Amino acid sequence: MISRFNNYNLTHHNTFGLPASCDFFVEYDSVPDFQAFLRENPDFAQTPHFHIGGGSNLVFTDHYRGTILHSAIKGKEVNESADDVLIKVGAGEDWDGFVEWCVEHGYYGLENLSFIPGEVGASAVQNIGAYGVEAGDFIVEVEAVCLSTGELQTFDVQACKYAYRHSVFKAELSGKYAVTHVVFRLSKVFKPNYTYGALQATMVAKGIDAPTAQQLRAAVIEIRNAKLPHPSVLGSAGSFFMNPVVDEAMFLDIQKAYPQIPHYAAPQGVKISAGWLIEQCGWKGKRVGNVGVYDKQALVLVNYGGASGKDVKDLSLRIVADVKEKFGIELRPEANFI
Numbered sequence: 001m002i003s004r005f006n007n008y009n010l011t012h013h014n015t016f017g018l019p020a021s022c023d024f025f026v027e028y029d030s031v032p033d034f035q036a037f038l039r040e041n042p043d044f045a046q047t048p049h050f051h052i053g054g055g056s057n058l059v060f061t062d063h064y065r066g067t068i069l070h071s072a073i074k075g076k077e078v079n080e081s082a083d084d085v086l087i088k089v090g091a092g093e094d095w096d097g098f099v100e101w102c103v104e105h106g107y108y109g110l111e112n113l114s115f116i117p118g119e120v121g122a123s124a125v126q127n128i129g130a131y132g133v134e135a136g137d138f139i140v141e142v143e144a145v146c147l148s149t150g151e152l153q154t155f156d157v158q159a160c161k162y163a164y165r166h167s168v169f170k171a172e173l174s175g176k177y178a179v180t181h182v183v184f185r186l187s188k189v190f191k192p193n194y195t196y197g198a199l200q201a202t203m204v205a206k207g208i209d210a211p212t213a214q215q216l217r218a219a220v221i222e223i224r225n226a227k228l229p230h231p232s233v234l235g236s237a238g239s240f241f242m243n244p245v246v247d248e249a250m251f252l253d254i255q256k257a258y259p260q261i262p263h264y265a266a267p268q269g270v271k272i273s274a275g276w277l278i279e280q281c282g283w284k285g286k287r288v289g290n291v292g293v294y295d296k297q298a299l300v301l302v303n304y305g306g307a308s309g310k311d312v313k314d315l316s317l318r319i320v321a322d323v324k325e326k327f328g329i330e331l332r333p334e335a336n337f338i
């Protein structure tokens with residue numbers, strides 16, 4: 001089925017709660033229906049369009065003069081073997097609902113990604129990550145419809161080019177494909193991964209040394225609830241900026257002045273905590289009109305109510321300028337501006 005609306009309100013389609021609308025909103029719940037829509041609209045790919053998921057990483061800055069697409073494709077197909085399982089999931093499934101279902105059914109690997117807002121399709125676009133795990137570690141294939149030809153194509157994990165919060169769908173194929181299904185390979189044998197800072201500390205505090213998958217998921221949810229605002233209470237897009245990766249020489253220079261700087265090894269150098277950089281510039285907990293920097297996590301910009309996309313953008317630019325001036329590092333937004 002295809003649902004179409006004109007002059008559509010998007011306020012409830014973004015977790016920031018920003019006022020926005022679009023000329024056209026098109027939602028589809030099957031691949032054949034979406035392909036039929038593209039056949040009826042052969043020039044669609046040449047017209048302004050943007051595909052959203054649950055809107056949890058978006059900043060709408062204005063009325064969108066074009067078509068907003070949304071996948072409502074649901075369902076899970078399970079193919080079990082002795083030790084592992086392949087699960088093909090519809091792009092429109094709620095991400096955390098899927099993770100919860102996996103834990104309940106004894107399919108393991110995604111526990112650390114519990115409670116991340118959004119939908120399954122976007123997990124494969126964004127390569128979502130948390131507590132030392134990324135979606136791309138478990139993705140086998142992504143199915144997507146080409147908006148120019150209507151053809152359904154399969155991308156194996158190499159073709160997805162996953163890196164930190166990055167995929168081919170965010171880069172050279174941005175705006176060209178609609179992700180319809182994602183195939184994950186999960187294990188039937190639970191191997192907890194809780195070596196990551198806060199997660200390990202929580203397990204130690206609870207006196208748990210061999211957590212079950214349910215305990216690991218519960219700990220992740222507890223930590224996230226303590227340090228991230230829930231979109232139903234305070235609007236946000238989660239981590240607003242990416243953690244910058246700098247070369248070794250630059251890192252050592254900064255470390256001389258700030259020996260306590262949190263950092264991690266990264267493929268192209270040293271990854272620095274963007275939240276720490278923002279905090280050092282005095283932004284943590286600061287409010288500017290209706291927007292501000294969350295008081296428990298400096299990486300999160302929040303809407304206290306009534307903010308516009310321009311307010312969010314202006315605040316983010318001030319933060320970027322301050323970090324650049326103090327550390328010489330240019331922060332890049334993780335959130336998508338539209």
Ligand SMILES: Cc1cc2nc3c(=O)[nH]c(=O)nc-3n(C[C@H](O)[C@H](O)[C@H](O)COP(=O)(O)OP(=O)(O)OC[C@H]3O[C@@H](n4cnc5c(N)ncnc54)[C@H](O)[C@@H]3O)c2cc1C
Nearest residue numbers: 051053054055056057117118119121122128129179237238
């Ligand atoms: C409180 C909070 C906490 C968060 N914590 C984390 C975290 O720990 N780790 C993390 O990685 N992220 C985190 N995020 C960010 C966000 O949850 C993820 O980026 C998520 O994957 C976005 O999913 P979505 O369905 O809302 O996608 P949207 O925000 O709607 O879209 C994100 C991108 O995916 C594209 N897209 C979405 N669906 C499709 C599709 N079917 N086909 C083609 N393109 C598509 C969009 O074009 C856009 O580029 C957090 C956000 C919030 C609000």
